[in-house]
Amino acid sequence: MEYEVISNKNNEILLKSDKVKIYLDPSHIIDEEFIFISHAHTDHLLNKKHLKKFNLKNKIISSRETSAIANLRGYSIMDYLGSCEGVQLIDNGHILGSKGLLVNNKIFYTSDLSTRKRAFLKKPEIPKVETLIIESTFGKPEYQFPPLDQIIHQVNSLISEMYARGIPIILMGYSLGKAQILTSLFGTWKPLIVHDDIYRFNEIYKNFGITLEDSIPLSNAKEKEILNKKPWILIYPLTSGKHNFIAYLKERYGAITVGFSGWAINKNYSNFMNLDYVIPFSDHCDFNELVEVVKKSKPEKIFTTHGFQKEFARYLNFIGFNAEPVDKQKINKIKNNKNNKTLDGFF
Numbered sequence: 001m002e003y004e005v006i007s008n009k010n011n012e013i014l015l016k017s018d019k020v021k022i023y024l025d026p027s028h029i030i031d032e033e034f035i036f037i038s039h040a041h042t043d044h045l046l047n048k049k050h051l052k053k054f055n056l057k058n059k060i061i062s063s064r065e066t067s068a069i070a071n072l073r074g075y076s077i078m079d080y081l082g083s084c085e086g087v088q089l090i091d092n093g094h095i096l097g098s099k100g101l102l103v104n105n106k107i108f109y110t111s112d113l114s115t116r117k118r119a120f121l122k123k124p125e126i127p128k129v130e131t132l133i134i135e136s137t138f139g140k141p142e143y144q145f146p147p148l149d150q151i152i153h154q155v156n157s158l159i160s161e162m163y164a165r166g167i168p169i170i171l172m173g174y175s176l177g178k179a180q181i182l183t184s185l186f187g188t189w190k191p192l193i194v195h196d197d198i199y200r201f202n203e204i205y206k207n208f209g210i211t212l213e214d215s216i217p218l219s220n221a222k223e224k225e226i227l228n229k230k231p232w233i234l235i236y237p238l239t240s241g242k243h244n245f246i247a248y249l250k251e252r253y254g255a256i257t258v259g260f261s262g263w264a265i266n267k268n269y270s271n272f273m274n275l276d277y278v279i280p281f282s283d284h285c286d287f288n289e290l291v292e293v294v295k296k297s298k299p300e301k302i303f304t305t306h307g308f309q310k311e312f313a314r315y316l317n318f319i320g321f322n323a324e325p326v327d328k329q330k331i332n333k334i335k336n337n338k339n340n341k342t343l344d345g346f347f
C-alpha cells in the first residue's frame with residue numbers, strides 16, 4: 001500500500017493510500033478514517049465535538065499512556081493500534097507515552113520530538129525512511145540549548161543559595177511533560193509542593209511506573225499552611241510573573257520564579273514573562289538535534305511542520321536535502337478554489 005502525504009484545508013496533515021487515510025494529530029476531521037494521536041497535549045488532540053460526531057471505534061491510533069492522559073482531560077478514547085495495517089508507534093522522547101508514527105517503514109511522522117535523554121525519558125531511535133515529516137518548533141540555528149548536566153547544576157546551585165537564605169522557589173514549566181521532568185530532577189528538595197493539575201499528571205506518570213518523589217498538592221499546602229514554613233519548592237504551570245497568585249507568592253513570601261522553556265534563548269524572554277530566572281530547557285529538539293534527526297533518517301523527501309518550518313526547510317535544502325514546509329499561505333490561496341477539498345503535497 002503506497003501512501004502519499006497530503007495537507008487539507010485546515011492545514012492538517014494526512015497520509016492517503018487508495019484504501020485508507022490516516023490523519024496525523026488532527027483537530028478537525030471530515031470522515032471516519034484513522035486518526036493518529038501522538039500525545040495528549042491539547043494542540044494534538046482532536047476537538048471533542050468531532051470525537052462525538054463521528055464513530056471512531058477502531059480508528060484511533062495512540063499509545064496506552066496517551067489514551068489514559070487524554071481521558072483524564074475529559075476524552076474517552078482507547079488505543080486501537082491493531083486495526084490499522086503497517087503502522088508502528090515509535091518513541092519520540094517528548095513526554096510520557098508520546099509517539100511518532102512509522103508507516104510501512106517508509107514514512108515517519110515525528111510529531112513533537114526530543115532526542116535528549118531527560119530524567120526518565122530515553123533518547124529515541126530514529127528510523128531510516130524515504131519520507132520524513134518532522135516538527136520544526138526550534139528550527140532556527142540560534143535555538144541551541146545547553147547540556148542537561150549544566151542546567152541541573154545551575155538550578156541546584158540556585159536553589160541551594162536561596163534555601164540558605166530562607167527564600168522559596170517557584171519552578172515553572174508546562175503542566176504535562178515538563179513539570180514531571182522538573183519533579184524528577186529537583187524533587188529531592190523539600191517540602192515539595194505542586195500545582196493540583198501537576199499533581200494529577202504526576203500520579204498518572206507513577207501509575208505507568210515512573211518513579212517521582214512524593215509531593216504535596218498546592219490546595220493541601222494552603223490548608224495546612226505549609227507555605228508559611230519557608231523555604232519551599234513549588235512546581236507551577238509556566239505563566240507570567242504578573243499572574244495574580246504568583247505575584248501574591250512573591251509579595252507575601254519573597255519567592256523567586258524560575259521558568260523553563262526553549263524560548264528562554266530569546267534575550268527578552270525573562271522580561272516578557274516577568275520571571276526572575278529563565279532556563280532554556282525544552283521537551284522539543286533544539287536546532288542541532290533536529291538536524292541530527294534528519295541526518296540519521298536519511299530521507300529522500302522532508303516535510304517540516306510547526307514553528308520555524310520555512311526557515312528549517314530552507315536550511316535543509318541548503319545542506320543538500322529535499323525539504324518543504326507546510327505552507328499555510330499557499331494552502332489558503334487554493335482553499336478558495338471550490339474544486340480542491342484536499343491538496344496534494346505541499347507545493
Ligand SMILES: [Zn+2]
Pocket residue numbers: 039041094112
Ligand atoms: Zn507536545
Ligand SMILES: [Zn+2]
Pocket residue numbers: 041043044112
Ligand atoms: Zn505540539
